[in-house]
Amino acid sequence: MPKLRVHGLTMSLDGYVAGADQGQDNPLGVGGGRLHEWMFATRTARRTLGLDGGEEGIDDDFVAQGDVGVGAAIMGRNMFGPIRGPWDGQQWNGWWGDDPPYHNDVFILTHHPREPVEMAGGTTFHFVTDGIERALERARESAGGKDVRLWGGAQAIQQYMRAGLLDEIDVAIVPVLLGGGERLFDRLDGRGADYECVELVSSAAVTHARLVRRG
């Protein structure tokens, strides 16, 4: 059975995946940029951005793992962009330019309908207004037997955890205290107990915990 997986989601020591006051000029909120420095230092992330070099080792292995066996993706609307409410002809097509680093169908969870947007490089954004189960169904169809990657943000992940639909979470913990923002592991309605940690390793910069939902 194909899985729904989260990879490389980065959390501060006080549990935030984004800082306070997110917006168009500050997509990760106050201090949130510090969360992803470890990732952009890796060879795999740099290659994704078309850059040479970068570090190999534990951190790079975890970043690379996120692409293996993935055929489609799901993303919350707040991660896709800073716009709230109806799309109203807005031309917002994500933070990632004309050729986003997904290269497959990405299903955006939203309350507001919009036509699909085909980008360069094989990425198409689909806007799903009929709930997280339907988004997963459509992503599975698109993935053709491969796994579906759930990118975030915190609210989308919480929804899938509460529904018992998220199979794996690879979370990276950066030892900084942001003091506010979007908390990842919150409002889980007791479903956190469904997960066990099967791998725990640290580089000098970040700790990786891989959680798997029990059979």
Next chain:
Amino acid sequence: MPKLRVHGLTMSLDGYVAGADQGQDNPLGVGGGRLHEWMFATRTARRTLGLDGGEEGIDDDFVAQGDVGVGAAIMGRNMFGPIRGPWDGQQWNGWWGDDPPYHNDVFILTHHPREPVEMAGGTTFHFVTDGIERALERARESAGGKDVRLWGGAQAIQQYMRAGLLDEIDVAIVPVLLGGGERLFDRLDGRGADYECVELVSSAAVTHARLVRRG
């Protein structure tokens, strides 16, 4: 200058140092017992309990470090015991029997006065009703040039962090999701930014992060 230090404070992946519904029959709250299994497996913790054997290695090194250079201790009242409100002649002398594992003066933060209680093995519990600064002052006097160890719980640590008085925090992260309880890094009024992580290492069971307050 002697320091105020926290050691071996154990937090779940979702940030709790104790589970929900703490009480006399369940001092660490629902699921809270799982937090300290790693510690009781170490040689140093077992020796403290008068037991042979136990594991050496990273986890043991961190536990042992907590005793080095410490001359006195501070503890919040909720960690000392489950009783709330006035002591009213209560005979509660902590969770640790006649010979508690402190072996120095322990200053308990409380709103309710009580005479000091001298235990076996060099531990005396003092009850401080005139604030965290005064408790630290008294602990420093007692420590005679050595450091003061702050045991917890979450609220006591938050108070000292907000006051800019806590120098070091060695926190252990156990990769379980408790789903509720006492959150450690919360209500910090922006003081979390004062700390930088100087060491981050994992055993298979637990990640240790050592945070130090900047100059």
